[in-house]
Amino acid sequence: MTDFSPQRLHRLADERHTLAPAEIVALLHAQDHDLKALYAAADALRREKVGDNVFLRGIIEFSNYCLNDCAYCGIRAGNQAVSRYRMPPEEIIARAEHADRWGCTSVVLQSGEDPWFTTPRLCEIITGIKRRSAVAVTISVGIRSPAEIRELRAAGCARCLVRFETSDRELFARIHPDETFERRIQCLRDFRAAGFQTGSGFMIGLPDAPLETLAADILYATRLDLDMIGCGPFIAHADTPLAGTPLLADREIYFKTIAIMRLLNPLVHLPATTAFDALVRGGRDRLLQMGCNVFMPNLTPGQYRAQYQLYPGKPCLDEDGAACAACVMKRVEKLGRLIGRSPGHSFKPANLSHPAPDDDLGL
Numbered sequence: 369m370t371d372f373s374p375q376r377l378h379r380l381a382d383e384r385h386t387l388a389p390a391e392i393v394a395l396l397h398a399q400d401h402d403l404k405a406l407y408a409a410a411d412a413l414r415r416e417k418v419g420d421n422v423f424l425r426g427i428i429e430f431s432n433y434c435l436n437d438c439a440y441c442g443i444r445a446g447n448q449a450v451s452r453y454r455m456p457p458e459e460i461i462a463r464a465e466h467a468d469r470w471g472c473t474s475v476v477l478q479s480g481e482d483p484w485f486t487t488p489r490l491c492e493i494i495t496g497i498k499r500r501s502a503v504a505v506t507i508s509v510g511i512r513s514p515a516e517i518r519e520l521r522a523a524g525c526a527r528c529l530v531r532f533e534t535s536d537r538e539l540f541a542r543i544h545p546d547e548t549f550e551r552r553i554q555c556l557r558d559f560r561a562a563g564f565q566t567g568s569g570f571m572i573g574l575p576d577a578p579l580e581t582l583a584a585d586i587l588y589a590t591r592l593d594l595d596m597i598g599c600g601p602f603i604a605h606a607d608t609p610l611a612g613t614p615l616l617a618d619r620e621i622y623f624k625t626i627a628i629m630r631l632l633n634p635l636v637h638l639p640a641t642t643a644f645d646a647l648v649r650g651g652r653d654r655l656l657q658m659g660c661n662v663f664m665p666n667l668t669p670g671q672y673r674a675q676y677q678l679y680p681g682k683p684c685l686d687e688d689g690a691a692c693a694a695c696v697m698k699r700v701e702k703l704g705r706l707i708g709r710s711p712g713h714s715f716k717p718a719n720l721s722h723p724a725p726d727d728d729l730g731l
């Protein structure tokens with residue numbers, strides 16, 4: 369593909385809702401004028417389809433215990449160097465209540481795969497949050513059974529995040545020894561069947577993953593027809609087997625990936641994920657100018673933050689929730705954008721009222 373004009377990219381996204389893998393690889397190689405055109409097209413499409421609002425989704429990292437040993441993650445079970453913590457349920461509920469006051473219209477409850485937080489316990493937390501605040505709740509706790517997922521839905525949780533990380537099954541198996549790609553995707557399907565708004569995503573710049581793999585991941589995420597897509601750079605933690613994995617030489621590839629995600633997914637919520645600030649100063653601000661419409665202030669209480677480092681260089685470790693939310697608001701306003709005041713539900717109306725039919729996701 370040689371014509372990267374914003375008009376043509378716009379048209380492609382509108383007409384086809386997909387690109388060929390080779391076209392995506394060509395976009396990932398874009399430089400100079402073409403690169404600017406790609407970012408401009410993604411930003412224009414974002415404005416046209418989902419508007420200028422930036423929705424704040426406060427993330428509460430409530431437990432860093434994890435059963436799994438993902439080969440890059442700082443809180444993997446085998447990492448003895450990390451001090452483990454679990455936030456008491458009442459503290460999690462209180463944080464969500466604060467989130468509301470700090471301008472976050474939704475919270476993401478995230479943890480490792482921690483069996484102490486049984487589904488009944490999670491349901492109590494969700495019910496407690498719903499009783500005391502109006503925030504929407506996203507759950508990001510790994511795999512749960514279909515019955516457990518239905519219990520979470522009945523408790524009032526309507527959003528989930530289950531990242532597939534890469535669509536390359538062999539690569540997935542190499543870096544996730546305790547998990548299978550199929551189980552993750554099945555879990556995502558179970559959430560969708562239970563009426564959840566679904567979020568997923570992948571890592572950019574995985575070891576031994578050529579641009580063709582990245583293109584396949586972009587297409588796979590698009591095919592999942594998600595309500596939210598969260599992608600971040602692959603940055604392995606120092607205390608893990610993959611420590612020292614180099615970043616991609618062309619740092620723009622991380623950003624190009626996000627812009628392409630917007631082009632192919634006009635109606636998705638696209639967060640400027642925190643790891644982009646670890647990659648490059650002001651990374652998240654750049655993302656808001658190339659397709660992103662969600663920002664995720666860290667609302668984890670200060671005393672726990674240093675112990676929840678999935679990757680090194682995580683920003684804002686010395687701040688607290690109020691400071692993080694205030695800082696995020698300033699960043700958003702500086703870009704001339706508005707803070708979303710609604711819960712920021714899915715932009716896909718059909719996904720709000722009807723669980724999608726069981727579809728073919730390549731299983």
Ligand code: SF4
Binds near residue numbers: 434436442510
């Ligand atoms: S990536 Fe998630 S599942 Fe894997 S070790 Fe880290 S917290 Fe656990």
